[in-house]
Amino acid sequence: MKRRTFISLMSVMAAAGVLTLAGCSSNSGSSAAASGAASSAASTGAADQLAAIQANGKLVVALEGAWQPWSYHDESDTLVGYDVEVSRAIAEKLGVEPEYVESDWDSLFAGLDAGRFDIVCNGVEVTDERAKTYDFTTPYGYIHTALAVRKDNEDIKSFEDLKGKTTANSLASTYMELAESYGATVQGIDTLEETIQLLTAGRIDATLNADVSFYDYLNVHPDADFKLVAQTEDASHVAIPVRKGDDSASLLEAINNGTISDAVIDVWEHEPEINRELLEKVLIGTPHIAGYSADGKANATRMSLDSICRFFHLGATYEIPPPAPSSSLIEAKDREEALLKMYNPIEDSNRLKSHPELFETLRGDYPLRREEKAYNIIGIK
Numbered sequence: 203m204k205r206r207t208f209i210s211l212m213s214v215m216a217a218a219g220v221l222t223l224a225g226c227s228s229n230s231g232s233s234a235a236a237s238g239a240a241s242s243a244a245s246t247g248a249a250d251q252l253a254a255i256q257a258n259g260k261l262v263v264a265l266e267g268a269w270q271p272w273s274y275h276d277e278s279d280t281l282v283g284y285d286v287e288v289s290r291a292i293a294e295k296l297g298v299e300p301e302y303v304e305s306d307w308d309s310l311f312a313g314l315d316a317g318r319f320d321i322v323c324n325g326v327e328v329t330d331e332r333a334k335t336y337d338f339t340t341p342y343g344y345i346h347t348a349l350a351v352r353k354d355n356e357d358i359k360s361f362e363d364l365k366g367k368t369t370a371n372s373l374a375s376t377y378m379e380l381a382e383s384y385g386a387t388v389q390g391i392d393t394l395e396e397t398i399q400l401l402t403a404g405r406i407d408a409t410l411n412a413d414v415s416f417y418d419y420l421n422v423h424p425d426a427d428f429k430l431v432a433q434t435e436d437a438s439h440v441a442i443p444v445r446k447g448d449d450s451a452s453l454l455e456a457i458n459n460g461t462i463s464d465a466v467i468d469v470w471e472h473e474p475e476i477n478r479e480l481l482e483k484v485l486i487g488t489p490h491i492a493g494y495s496a497d498g499k500a501n502a503t504r505m506s507l508d509s510i511c512r513f514f515h516l517g518a519t520y521e522i523p524p525p526a527p528s529s530s531l532i533e534a535k536d537r538e539e540a541l542l543k544m545y546n547p548i549e550d551s552n553r554l555k556s557h558p559e560l561f562e563t564l565r566g567d568y569p570l571r572r573e574e575k576a577y578n579i580i581g582i583k
Contacts, residue, residue, distance in 0.1 A: 260293075261300050264304075265305075337445075347377060347434045349409075364385060365386070369381045369387070369407065370389040465484040488554060540577075
């Protein structure tokens with residue numbers, strides 16, 4: 203599916219009444235900080251932020267608008283992305299309209315502090331330091347920080363190799379802090395696109411960003427001249443910060459509790475011995491298979507072979523075609539029906555619910571789905 207459509211579909215469900223849990227590990231320290239911040243929010247006072255939002259009829263959402271796949275402008279210049287879908291569905295649940303304000307990363311929190319924004323929905327990582335200043339919602343995503351270099355760079359293979367090197371990242375971001383902690387000199391930059399342009403032009407040695415942002419970029423630009431060489435072991439929690447204090451308490455409670463009616467879980471505690479009672483209660487439960495497609499696996503295989511050939515200075519010509527779908531023709535009345543015919547997560551969920559004891563088997567041997575470009579869709583008007 204194009205532009206991680208499956209993840210996008212899950213994000214809509216997450217904000218519109220479904221709690222989505224994703225990722226590959228947890229960060230207990232940040233999680234505790236977030237939970238503590240949320241539970242410490244006091245009862246509402248006279249200056250109730252939620253009441254003010256509902257009285258104004260709008261939720262003012264701050265985001266960058268230039269960080270794929272979180273928020274960005276598509277070919278028609280429409281603001282789209284994971285965070286746009288999440289915040290729009292939150293606003294719908296609160297009975298108001300979302301109003302988006304785009305800003306540079308280092309201005310987002312200043313605007314939140316000054317009361318110009320109600321929330322910042324911008325893939326914000328929960329850190330102990332940020333939790334001292336802001337209350338955070340329940341996490342709605344998990345990410346790893348990845349390290350990217352040019353394809354011909356053989357000097358940087360780990361974060362430790364950043365000492366004395368030059369990187370580029372948004373000022374005051376966790377990526378900047380991590381790069382500096384390993385001895386890199388960080389150049390301030392506003393967007394991921396600008397960062398990758400600097401990297402591929404050889405003007406910086408490396409850059410750090412969310413793994414999903416790099417994967418999304420490579421999905422759209424498979425021939426981009428950079429590679430990922432390392433990532434953090436632990437995943438970071440992504441949540442929505444609000445101003446700390448009594449006036450934010452009911453808004454935080456509304457986001458955390460009032461919008462959750464069901465759950466979609468792909469990553470479980472104590473795998474493969476998962477909680478079977480929880481499995482039966484969730485709307486969709488899958489065996490830690492994320493959103494991989496046959497196209498993604500073929501692309502990853504090609505990138506691996508490219509790296510091997512470069513390392514050994516081999517010249518090679520090859521193609522890694524994904525397997526053809528059993529039927530390339532899809533008849534559907536709308537796009538949603540067509541996408542579900544390409545891949546319906548309920549089928550994976552039903553397999554796991556029928557045989558939870560086969561968690562590891564199902565995790566390693568699930569049906570490979572093709573992306574939208576492999577199909578000819580007819581019937582949509």
